[in-house]
Amino acid sequence: MMFESLKKELKKRNINLSYQRLKILEYLAQNQCHPTVDQIYTDIQKSIPTLSKTTVYNTLKKLVEEGLVRVINIEDTESRYDINIEDHGHFKCENCGNIFDFSINMDSLVCNGLDNFRIFDRHVYFKGICPQCS
């Protein structure tokens, strides 16, 4: 499944599969709730008490560089990380703060003015109020 295929990807790219990195990967695969660095760090620290936040930052940076994880920047105060790299949108509830995924068809988006631009990454996010908070 996802976790296993990610491990293979890392091996293929000669990225060491250290215990810390495996735990972070596992956490992202199991918690697809777009966690912040602090959430990842705090939760994994329960099983690895010596874990450093720097390691979390380093690992996430590497995973993003390799294109295995995406950064979500909706608020300037926090980066969130998403192991689901397929095209999808994010909805942030301005009341509870939760982030919801929704499916989109990027190809359906009509946009003009990008001739000769090389596009690597497409992000769509909405803000509003979720049904539970309504």
Added chain:
Amino acid sequence: MMFESLKKELKKRNINLSYQRLKILEYLAQNQCHPTVDQIYTDIQKSIPTLSKTTVYNTLKKLVEEGLVRVINIEDTESRYDINIEDHGHFKCENCGNIFDFSINMDSLVCNGLDNFRIFDRHVYFKGICPQCS
């Protein structure tokens, strides 16, 4: 034009048109390049040497709350401000860092999973390399 209609909007909402605020508004209207707080502060300080960054933050916060200005969060390290509040997308060149506008038709975007969500704000941004940097 834009600057004048913005002034009217502020008056309507009982927001004092202080000298500092007018200069910030004028700057945003004339520099639709999605400036950061620091760019706004540095440039306006040339004509208002006593200007404080706090005032820039306060003013922008107010303008965003009133829906007259939008915040663009593409990178976690910087918030950018856009006085153009009509639907449009942003393209950030990963080489030169410039942000380009492009037109989009939000209504054309097919998305599922947002029944009963109240949407206030829609953002679309792409990342890649601009023609000049290619």
Added chain:
DNA sequence: GTTCCTGCAAAAGCTTTGCAGAAGA
């Protein structure tokens, strides 16, 4: 007089950097 606005200084919060020791190939 009351409210709002400005600006300084300090604090807060997230992220990066430098570095030394440890682990892995």
Added chain:
DNA sequence: TCTTCTGCAAAGCTTTTGCAGGAAC
């Protein structure tokens, strides 16, 4: 051995907060 990885401490940045003086109505 050489490279990579970890984790501590410190530094760097952006943004927020507290507060006093000033301006506006």
